Amino acid sequence: MHTVRTFLPAILLLLSLGQQPVAGEGMTEEGQDWRGVKGEAALFQIETLSADRVVLIFFDFYCPTCQKSARGKNRLADQMREDLPAVPIIGVGYGDTAFETDLFRKKFKLGFPCLSDRDKTFSEGFRVVRTPTFIVLDRETPDSGFGEVYRHEGYLGREHIRAIMEHLERPK
């Protein structure tokens, strides 16, 4: 398992920096409570998540494959909401402004919070070089750092959703 312990501070930093665009806007349209996260920015910090697995979805507003994968992203989110309600999905607008990130989320009615990563610093921390990229992070114990256990780049098909779910459902 590739350890990304060093990424944890980056996640914390991004999520705290990203509070503004996430506030209310970043949550599901209908819900104030998602994956145990209240729809208030102050509460949307990774340490408040009880989850030890996270799915990161890197997309670009301008990327045709990301646009085509939007249905798959929602399918994955729906499946996770049903089977793994404690595991959060976080969308990251790779190179997108907050406006573009939020517009993408609204256009495709993405049911998970999305953060802008205009200068790609956060994405580069995960060695993301193209979009869409889907990463599953896991930590072996509640106190350990996150490690990457699965990555898929490109169009999100049913087989990739299946693979993500398998990694998320794998017993500890």
Added chain:
Amino acid sequence: MKPIGFIPLLFLLGSVLFSETTEMDSLYDPGELKPVDSRVSVRIGEMAPDFTLPTVGGGEVKLSDFRGKQHVILSFVPAAWTPVCSAQWPGYSLVKDEFGELDAVVLGITVDNVPTLHAWTEAMGGLNFPVLSDFFPHGAVSKRYGILRSDGTSERALFVVDKEGRLRFIDVHDINLRPPLEDLFRALESLQESNH
């Protein structure tokens, strides 16, 4: 089902699957370029220089034909098959309705020829706005607007032309970067406000 009906169905299915998995892996990366390599020769408030250019879809588009009807966003990009350009226009396709709500249409322009633009836009999965070729005489429109670079490509530039044909927004952007979408929306929204 008759066999004759089944075959087109297979083709349709194949094309859908292909379009979902096709990615633009053939892009040419020119590396970091001089951010701006020209001097814009038009100003906000002036009448936008009129032009007629051939389109990828066939036929021609004349800028002044939009007068009295819609605002026009002229989006010049430097070259087909390059990374930043390929990651700009699909976003404009995505917000066609939002532009429409602001009475605006996009015209995409490059100095590439029509066959090249055809292949490129097809590889992007198609675009829902006219793509115009400023190929011959080479870059004549780009030159008229003062955005033809010394290497024969155009700048990455956005112009908003209002319904009267006047230039209302100019952004000759750093060629290496994508212009933020909100700047364009802000410009279009200010046109709406000034009309009320």
